[in-house]
Structures are given as C-alpha cells and as structure tokens.
Amino acid sequence: MSELSKPARIKGRGARDNPAGRFEKTTHEAFDDGWYQDGEPAAPPRTTVSEERARHIISRNASPDVPFDVSINPYRGCEHGCSYCYARPSHAYLNLSPGLDFETRLFAKTNAVEVLRQDLARPSxxxxxxNLGANTDPYQPIERKYRITRGILQTLLDCSHPCTIITKNALIERDIDLLAEMARRRLVHCFVSVTSLDNKLSSRLEPRASAPHRRIQAIAALNAAGIPCSVNVAPIIPALTDIWIEAILEQAAAAGARSAGYTVVRLPYELKALFEDWLETHYPERKQHVLSVLRNIRGGELNEARFGLRMRGEGPFAELIRSRLNKACKRFGMQRPVEVDLDTSQFRPPREASPQGELFA
Structure with missing residues (x-):
C-alpha cells in the first residue's frame, strides 16, 4: 500500500497497512483509479476466523531465554493487534501479511483438545x-466463542498436568473455577502482561487487549482465589513505556503478585517496518528517540537474535532498565527472578472412554 493510500489511523487496530510477508514472490501497490473520493472513509477491516484441524498441538523449543520447553497456541493470529507483537512475522508462513492480516484473519484450532489427548496418551x-500464550494470546476475544483454551485447561486438569499461562486479557477470570482447582494441586502459574497504566496509550499500542486497570484487577482476582499470578512488565518500550515500570510493579504487588518478569521489545523481520510506521502514526515526535535507544541496546540494529540478549538487550540503557526493575521489586516485596513451582509427578495420561467407566481406576 502506498503512503498516500494509508489511512491516518484505523481505530481498534494496531497496524494500518498490509505489507507483503518476506516469503511473497509478488508485491501489490494500491492505485487510484478515480473511484475513490477524497474524504470518503474506507470500510473498517473486519475480523474473520477460519476453523482448522491441527495435526499437532504441542510445540517444543530449546531456547534458553524462556522458562519452558513445551507450549500450546490455540489460535494463529491475534485480535489484540499489539503493534509490537513479535509473533506478527509468523503469519508470513501462511502467505498472509504480518500487518492487518495478523489481527483480522485468525485461525482457530477447533480439534485442539482431541489432538492434545492423543499427544498426552502417547507412551513416549x-x-x-x-505454556499457553507463548506466541498468541490464549484469551484473545474470539476465545469467548470458541472456548478452546478452556477445553485445554479442562483436559490438563483431568490429567493432573501442570501449565503456565501468559495473557493480557481479563477474560482469564472466566476460568477461575478450573484454575483454582489446578492451583490447589500445584498445577498452574499465571502471568498477566502489563505495558503501561495509560489507557490512551494502551488503546493505540494494544487496541483490543484489556485496559491496564482490568489487567491489574485480573491479577487481584486470580491471587484472591489462591491462583499464583505474577506480572510481566512486557514488553518495555524504551522512551515510551519505561516510565511506568515502578508504577506497574507497585499496583501489581498491591493486587497480590509476588513476583515479576520483564522483556524489552524486540522487532524481528517485518515487525521493524510495522513498528516504525506505528510510531510515525501515533507518536511522530518520539519516533527517532525510541528507535535510537532501541539501536543503542541492540548493537546498532533494531533487533538482536542472539540467545541471552534478544529479550533484554545490552549496554547502559538495558542495564538501567534491569536495575530499576530489580530495585522496585525489592521495594515492593516481589521476587526476582520468577520461580515457578509446579508438580509434574501427579500426571496421569488420558484413557479412552470405556463402557465400564472408571470401575478399575
């Protein structure tokens, strides 16, 4: 899409463009054929959901930067539309754009529970x-209809299988009944991500995620129900959201969070141009400052792929962020780093339904 044809802003969306993914062999450019009238508003992009049958549901990784080696993503794409989302480039594998397509053309793995039971039952x-939420949010708005995440949690509870959850949506409160039972058996630890406490900024940065105050309320509701819930100050965007580090930790601690994690924004592949465009759209006066600091902590680039550095960065500014967070955690009585204590010894593989029920359980 040419610069002239881009809308100034699309309310409720994090991107305003649909650039081609890095695997595309052809590119497209908008052309004014005379039918478009100046001042005529374009139709807002609508969310569409395609149901798909997954062959596998459990993903594995060997990254030293994350505290888990297995994860499940019930959905591909994410309607939250976070402008900084490192998962956006994954839509290129579907021959779709990491821009608007990522937040409007979604895929629901409707057979996730069935495949999960098969995987858990394997002798090997x-x-x-x-982990639920490693790539896209398991509680994004379409979960209200599809309830795939809830089905996965019910299966894990039935098998006494532990899990961790990362989300920025207060919809997680819906599943407190399941999560509370899992917590009683040391089978779950939740993380709610908070980037700032500024509703206006949040509505532009992560337009369809829960408002900051609702996320703090979700942390309080989970901890009040006996469900361990930490806060993720993530991602921290230098010169834009870093001013909120201490305030987020203070409110999260008051809501019952006893530990905190953090990451610094990273911009892989197509995300670099998308985030630069977002800055130009919403905060043009800060754009060069934000990008300058990011390059400062990423060795002169906007992204750092090396393990150990990609989530935190390096240099004086990265060290300042780490020091501020650690000192604030100490001040508010929060643990750093996060320690997750879950019990894997209770796991029992699912069994096929039997006419005799659980007679010989």
Missing part, C-alpha cells in the same frame, strides 16, 4: 509444564 510422552 514425558510430562513437562506446558
């Missing part, structure tokens, strides 16, 4: 805490 399966 070894129990390790499964």
């Amino acid at each position: 399966y070894r129990c390790s805490p499964i």
Whole structure:
C-alpha cells in the first residue's frame, strides 16, 4: 500500500497497512483509479476466523531465554493487534501479511483438545509444564466463542498436568473455577502482561487487549482465589513505556503478585517496518528517540537474535532498565527472578472412554 493510500489511523487496530510477508514472490501497490473520493472513509477491516484441524498441538523449543520447553497456541493470529507483537512475522508462513492480516484473519484450532489427548496418551510422552500464550494470546476475544483454551485447561486438569499461562486479557477470570482447582494441586502459574497504566496509550499500542486497570484487577482476582499470578512488565518500550515500570510493579504487588518478569521489545523481520510506521502514526515526535535507544541496546540494529540478549538487550540503557526493575521489586516485596513451582509427578495420561467407566481406576 502506498503512503498516500494509508489511512491516518484505523481505530481498534494496531497496524494500518498490509505489507507483503518476506516469503511473497509478488508485491501489490494500491492505485487510484478515480473511484475513490477524497474524504470518503474506507470500510473498517473486519475480523474473520477460519476453523482448522491441527495435526499437532504441542510445540517444543530449546531456547534458553524462556522458562519452558513445551507450549500450546490455540489460535494463529491475534485480535489484540499489539503493534509490537513479535509473533506478527509468523503469519508470513501462511502467505498472509504480518500487518492487518495478523489481527483480522485468525485461525482457530477447533480439534485442539482431541489432538492434545492423543499427544498426552502417547507412551513416549514425558510430562513437562506446558505454556499457553507463548506466541498468541490464549484469551484473545474470539476465545469467548470458541472456548478452546478452556477445553485445554479442562483436559490438563483431568490429567493432573501442570501449565503456565501468559495473557493480557481479563477474560482469564472466566476460568477461575478450573484454575483454582489446578492451583490447589500445584498445577498452574499465571502471568498477566502489563505495558503501561495509560489507557490512551494502551488503546493505540494494544487496541483490543484489556485496559491496564482490568489487567491489574485480573491479577487481584486470580491471587484472591489462591491462583499464583505474577506480572510481566512486557514488553518495555524504551522512551515510551519505561516510565511506568515502578508504577506497574507497585499496583501489581498491591493486587497480590509476588513476583515479576520483564522483556524489552524486540522487532524481528517485518515487525521493524510495522513498528516504525506505528510510531510515525501515533507518536511522530518520539519516533527517532525510541528507535535510537532501541539501536543503542541492540548493537546498532533494531533487533538482536542472539540467545541471552534478544529479550533484554545490552549496554547502559538495558542495564538501567534491569536495575530499576530489580530495585522496585525489592521495594515492593516481589521476587526476582520468577520461580515457578509446579508438580509434574501427579500426571496421569488420558484413557479412552470405556463402557465400564472408571470401575478399575
């Protein structure tokens, strides 16, 4: 899409463009054929959901930067539309754009529970805490209809299988009944991500995620129900959201969070141009400052792929962020780093339904 044809802003969306993914062999450019009238508003992009049948549901990784080696993503794409989302480039594998397509053309793995039960029942399966939300949010708005995440949690509870959850949506409160039972058996630890406490900034940065105050309320509701819930100050965007570090930790601690994690924004592949465009759209006066600091902590680039550095960065500014967060955690009585204590010894593989029920359980 040419610069002239881009809308100034699309309310409720994090991107305003649909650039081609890095695997595309052809590119497209908008052309004014005379039918478009100046001042005529374009139709807002609508969310569409395609149901798909997954062959596998458990993903594995060997990254030293994350505290889990297995994960499940019930959905591909994410309607939250976070402008900084490192998962956006994954839509290129579907021949779709990491821009608007990522937040409007979604995929729901409707057979996730069925495939999960098959995977857990394999004789070769070894129990390790499964993370929900490693790539896209398991509680994004379409979960209200599809309830795939809830089905996965019910399956994990039935099998006494531990899990961790990362989300920025207060919809997680819906599943407190399941999560509370899992917590009683040391089977779950939740993380709610908070980037700032500024509703106006949040509505532009992560337009369809829960407002900051609702996320703090979700942290309080989970901890009040006996469900361990930490806060992720993530991602921190230097010169834009870093002013909120201490305030977020203070409110999260008051809501019952006893530990905190953090990451610094990273911009892989197509995300670099998308985030630069977002800055130009919403905060043009800060654009060069934000990008300058990011290059400062990423070795002169906007992204750092090396393990150990990609989530935190390096240099004086990165060290300042780490020091501020650690000191604030100490001040508010929060643990750093986060320690997740889950029990894998209770796991029992699912069994096929039997006419005799659980007679010989």
